[in-house]
Amino acid sequence: MRNLTRAALATTGIVVIMAGAASAQDKVKVTFLFDNAPSTVAMAEALAAAFEAKNPNIDIETESRPGGADGDNLIKTRLATGEMSDVFLYNAGSLFQAINPVQNLVDVTDEPFQANVIDSFKATVTGTDGRVYGAPIGTAMGGGMLYNIPIYKELGLSVPKSWAEFMANNEKIKAAGKTAVIQTFGETWTSQLFVLGDFYNVQAVVPTFAADYTAGKAKYASTPAAMKGFERQEEVFKAGYLNEDFAAATFPDGVTKIATGEGAHYPMLSFAVSNIKELAPEHINDVGFFAIPGDDAASNGLTTWMPAGLYIPKTSKHPDEAKAFVAFVASIEGCDVQTQSAGATGPYLVKDCTLPADVPPVVSDLLPYFQEGGHSAPALEYLSPIKGPALEQITVEVGSGIRSAADGAALYDEDVKKQAQQLGLPGW
Structure with missing residues (x-):
């Protein structure tokens, strides 16, 4: 039996880790897998270092x-072969x-740490x-869209x-001899x-799209509002707004380019602000954020993503220690x-959990969308x-001019059909 520190007791609600763990002389090794x-x-x-400091008998590898x-x-391969790490980070929602x-996973519904977790997240890992x-x-x-604040100030942009305002900004940026839109297809997920x-913007025009899409009634290729994402990516390419190395550039390249002003816009998830802190910290205040615009400025709003999840596979040899680590992550500390x-x-x-008062511009630009009265x-x-x-491969092709937006949407509908049939959904 191993005692946790008083701080861990307060934040995780875990009192003890039951017998079966290693003795005080032996460390239990808990493996932890995450993206790069x-x-x-x-x-x-x-997180691993902080947890180990509080739990000297557990080693997080x-x-x-x-x-x-x-x-x-x-x-998927590691889960199928029984070789998954004791704890792994992966998406919530559909990929989950x-x-x-x-x-494949350990049920953590009744773990004490779930009292700390906001219900809207739980729904995405149920x-x-x-x-x-x-x-x-x-x-x-x-x-x-991440955007370079100095470029906007230099060119007097708002x-x-x-979408019309966005494209007008891009034209002014291109006319000034600068890259308007950064793409990093060297890592296909960024596309x-x-x-x-x-x-x-799709939901604002077609409120029932998600339900109809799940039921096999709505398709990207036959829903004009849903087609526009593909069409806009094609439009940006055809206008010549991309960086010359868009086909080979990687995500770290894109983060560095937007931070240092090598480009004005980078379509990306807002978590990239943490990569700016890593890769170009002196430019952390030079990058802002805005929602991808739709046709109507009056209905402008943000598409939001939930955090990733931490999961424990049923094959874990140390589920109690793995739960203790997950509980630590899902705490104020x-x-x-x-x-x-x-x-x-x-x-x-x-x-x-709170945020510091002096957050970077990306975060201060983001938060109003989440607050009461915001649009998200x-x-x-x-x-x-x-x-x-296959969406990331299809959007690389559309964004590179290899495939038309219409063909890309139709191909994605076929890709989606295979996924829905694998999930056994009715209507497919």
Whole structure:
């Protein structure tokens, strides 16, 4: 039996770890897998170190993995072969559903730390059996446009509320000899924001789209509002607004370019502010954020993403110690470690976690969308269990001029159909 410190008792509600753990002389090794984004690595290693300091008999062994489709495949392969780490970080929402949580993951519904977790997150890590299988790590995010504040000031630009205003800004930026829009197709997952980040605008025009899409009644290619994400990505490419190295540039390249003014816009999730802190800290106050604009400035709003989840596979050899680590992450102290290591990137979904007063502009621009009276809606992947795995390859093709927007949307509808059939959804 191992006692946790008084602070851990207060924040996690865990009193003891039951017998079966190693003795005081032996360390129990708990393996922890997470994606290789610089900010995630910094956060994960800081959490591991802070937890070990409070639990000297537990050693957290960290391991990073690729992002995007390669990371998805690795997660599914390890779960299928019984070789998954004791704790792993992965998406909530539709991608969580695709890893068959009821079969593969430990049920954590009744763990004491769930009292700390806000209900809106629990809904995104709930299996088909109604049980909860994860806890949040990181903060809620927005999917929109990072923009370079000095370029906007230099050219006298205002934050756009409509697509027409956004494209007018891009034309002025191009005329000034600057890159208007950064793309980083060297990492394919980064290509999806024009489509996924546009969902607030889709829902504003077609409020029933998520339900109809899940039921197999609504398609991207036959719903004009949903098609626009593909069309806008195509439009930006055809206008010649992209950086010359868009096909090979990576996510760290994009973060550095937007921070240093090598480009004016970067469609991305707002969590990238933590990568700016890692890669170009002297420019942290040079980057702002706005929602991807739709046709109507009056209905401007933000597509939001839930934090990633921490999960424990049923194959874990040390489930009690793994739960203790997850409980630490989902605590006020865990939030503070995350803020100190990766920066404040948005609101936490753990009760009573707070952000410092001096947050970077990306975060201060983001928060009003989440506050009462703000305009935001969850991304489609939190309203529907369907997200086709080939979207990132399709949006690379559309964004590179290889495939038309219409063909891309139609191909994605076929990709989605396969996913829905694998999930056994009616109507497909």
